Amino acid sequence: DQQVKQNSPSLSVQEGRISILNCDYTNSMFDYFLWYKKYPAEGPTFLISISSIKDKNEDGRFTVFLNKSAKHLSLHIVPSQPGDSAVYFCAASAFKAGTALIFGKGTTLSVSS
Amino acid sequence: NAGVMQNPRHLVRRRGQEARLRCSPMKGHSHVYWYRQLPEEGLKFMVYLQKENIIDESGMPKERFSAEFPKEGPSILRIQQVVRGDSAAYFCASSSQALNTEAFFGQGTRLTVV
Numbered sequence: 480d481q482q483v484k485q486n487s488p489s490l491s492v493q494e495g496r497i498s499i500l501n502c503d504y505t506n507s508m509f510d511y512f513l514w515y516k517k518y519p520a521e522g523p524t525f526l527i528s529i530s531s532i533k534d535k536n537e538d539g540r541f542t543v544f545l546n547k548s549a550k551h552l553s554l555h556i557v558p559s560q561p562g563d564s565a566v567y568f569c570a571a572s573a574f575k576a577g578t579a580l581i582f583g584k585g586t587t588l589s590v591s592s
Numbered sequence: 593n594a595g596v597m598q599n600p601r602h603l604v605r606r607r608g609q610e611a612r613l614r615c616s617p618m619k620g621h622s623h624v625y626w627y628r629q630l631p632e633e634g635l636k637f638m639v640y641l642q643k644e645n646i647i648d649e650s651g652m653p654k655e656r657f658s659a660e661f662p663k664e665g666p667s668i669l670r671i672q673q674v675v676r677g678d679s680a681a682y683f684c685a686s687s688s689q690a691l692n693t694e695a696f697f698g699q700g701t702r703l704t705v706v
Contacts (some may be wrong), residue, residue, distance in 0.1 A: 485634075513694055522596070522683055544602065560664035568634060579625050579648055580685070580695055584634035 480555045483571050485583035494592045498556040502569030502583055507548065508571075509571040513580065514543060514554045517566045529555070559590045596686050597666075598622075598698035605705050611671040611678070613701045617686030624667045625695055626659060629681045644700060646670075674705045 482502045487527040492498045500514075515523035529536040529543045529552070536543050542555045556563055569583040597616040605611050617624050622643050627635040637651040642663035652659065656674075661667040671678055681702050685695035 511693075515697075520699075522598075522685075522699045525694040525696065528694055569634075579637055579640040581637055582627070582635040 481583075482509075483569055483581050483583040485567075485569055485586050487586050487588040488584070489589070491589045491591065493558045494561055494590055495558045498554075498559045498563065498588055498590065500554040500556075500567050500569075500586050500588065502552045503550060504552075504571050505579075506571070506573060506581075507550070508573035509581075510574055510577070511572045512543070512545060512552050513570045513572075514541075515568045515569060515570060515582075516563075517585070523568060556588075557566075559588075561590050561592050563586055564590050596684060596698035597620065598682075598701050600701060601699060603701055603703045605674050605703065607675055607705055609610050611674050611703055611705075613669040613671075613682050613684075613703070614666045615684030615686075615698060616666040616668070617684075618688075618696055620667050621686035621688050621694075621696075623687045623689065624661050625685045626667075626669050626686075627683045629683065629700075631680075635683060638669070671703075673696050674703075678706050679703055679705045 480549050484532040513528040525537050527541045529545050533570040545552045545556050566585045566587050568585045570580045624641045626638040629635050639652045639659045640648040656672045658670045681700045683700045685697045687695040
């Protein structure tokens with residue numbers, strides 16, 4: 480029973496183009512969403528987050544969009560750079576339910592130069 | 593200003609032995625989370641602890657696994673009588689408050705059971 484789903488295991492993008500990573504969730508109690516980036520043999524690194532009271536949050540090249548009615552969020556990276564190549568995890572938590580961060584299975588992004 | 597420290601980075605245990613994984617949270621953080629990543633899988637939540645309390649252990653196997661976060665010292669994830677299926681990367685994260693905030697991860701402990 481996967482509460483956070485990243486249906487695309489991999490994504491390939493050319494340098495300079497936009498990368499769009501998608502995430503769906505099933506638990507309507509989730510009210511805080513995060514994206515993490517992970518390189519091999521390292522721990523995940525926090526990228527950007529969004530609260531359920533917002534529908535967009537931007538930080539430099541990274542923008543997260545939240546569509547609560549569709550239970551869907553996406554991470555946009557523009558322009559994409561080769562150094563962005565990594566595994567990206569979507570995560571969600573439900574404060575009122577006391578639920579710790581629940582992660583999706585990740586999407587491997589490859590940015591070619 | 594050290595981040596989340598996990599040790600050891602690599603741990604090899606024979607079947608039936610005990611594995612102890614340590615996690616020192618970031619300074620000022622009192623919330624600790626343990627996750628397990630199996631090959632080709634995402635990060636699976638195991639347990640959430642605050643100082644001296646287990647808040648949520650819904651993701652932890654009922655047998656052989658235990659976790660603690662004492663008043664002094666690191667958080668410990670203990671796996672007794674390890675089996676080959678326990679081989680995985682175990683990540684610890686910490687945060688300064690309960691939920692609705694980002695958690696910072698350590699570099700993980702890679703456990704190999706031979």
